[in-house]
Amino acid sequence: MEGIVFAIIFLVIIVVGIGLVIAIPLGLIARRRERARTSAIASWAGSLxxxxxxxxxxxxxxxxxxxxxxxxxxxxxxxxxxxxxxxxxxxxxxxxxxxxxxxxxxxxxxxxxxxxxxxxxxxxxxxxxxxxxxxxxxxxxxxxxxxxxxxxxxxxxxxxxxxxxxxxxxxxxxxxxxxxxxxxxxxxxxxxxxxxxxxxxxxxxxxxxxxxxxxxxxxxxxxxxx
Structure with a gap:
């Protein structure tokens, strides 16, 4: 029984870890894209x-x-x-x-x-x-x-x-x-x-x-x- 519990806990840790591995880069990409978008808009407005x-x-x-x-x-x-x-x-x-x-x-x-x-x-x-x-x-x-x-x-x-x-x-x-x-x-x-x-x-x-x-x-x- 204890082995099953540990296996479940281990599986949860792996799933959470994978989620973090995916989420952190995606968050960084999203922030970079937003900075690029706002910079492009500011340049556009400045040109006017x-x-x-x-x-x-x-x-x-x-x-x-x-x-x-x-x-x-x-x-x-x-x-x-x-x-x-x-x-x-x-x-x-x-x-x-x-x-x-x-x-x-x-x-x-x-x-x-x-x-x-x-x-x-x-x-x-x-x-x-x-x-x-x-x-x-x-x-x-x-x-x-x-x-x-x-x-x-x-x-x-x-x-x-x-x-x-x-x-x-x-x-x-x-x-x-x-x-x-x-x-x-x-x-x-x-x-x-x-x-x-x-x-x-x-x-x-x-x-x-x-x-x-x-x-x-x-x-x-x-x-x-x-």
Whole structure:
């Protein structure tokens, strides 16, 4: 019996040892890759003349992002683009869910990351948000009829929902040119609080896609009121 116990203990030690042998190099590789990624992004931002800010830099627009994590900005760069002050960032928050595994509740934490682009519109406005309608939003609209925040363009109102407590201001800002851009799908959903126009996409900061995303937000800023 003792021999079996020792054999089991020995087997566990071997399995743990193998796990450590595998895990430690993988962890080192992951850290090297992350350093290389952040270095490449910093070089990209520097080539655009952008200024880098340290991780966790407080910014007022994190309250508009999923998770609302005030210290969730991992990378942040700011500069000028299209004659406007802009910012581009990687933001993350941790989502905790409970799942039943083998009839036992298990808490699982996952990290959600987003690319965030912000442009200063040069004036202060009340909060306005334009988002794509979900299935529930489309059903609610069908059941209750048009909301008082709708723009009055059928194709746009069917696909997008405008959230604001200032419908008249929203209709002034979301004019024909911006409505057309939304209908053709050339601009992203966005929100405007004060002078900060913001859009975000799920995923990590990628220098290959960050500039087109930033330019799309700048285009929204240029089309406001047109």
């Amino acid at each position: 003349g952008f200024t880098a800010y340290p991780p966790g830099t407080p910014v007022r627009w994190t309250e508009r992002l999923p998770g609302h994590r005030a210290t969730g900005v991992r990378m942040l760069f700011a500069g000028q683009r299209g004659g406007r002050t802009v910012g581009v960032a990687e933001y993350e928050y941790h989502e905790t869910t409970t799942q039943m595994i083998n009839n036992q509740p298990q808490t699982i934490t996952s990290t959600k990351r987003y690319l965030v682009c912000v442009a200063d519109v040069g004036a202060e406005y009340p909060p306005i948000e334009v988002v794509e309608r979900s299935g529930g939003s489309k059903l609610w609209r069908w059941l209750t009829g048009p909301a008082d925040t709708e723009i009055g363009v059928a194709d746009f109102d069917a696909r997008y929902r405008v959230s604001t407590e200032s419908p008249e201001v929203a209709r002034q800002l979301v004019g024909p040119a911006l409505v057309a851009a939304h209908v053709e799908g050339s601009v992203p959903p966005w929100s405007l609080y004060g002078s900060d126009l913001l859009a975000y996409w799920p995923g990590r900061f990628d220098a290959k896609t960050a500039l087109p995303c930033l330019d799309a937000v700048v285009r929204v800023a240029e089309l406001l009121g047109k």
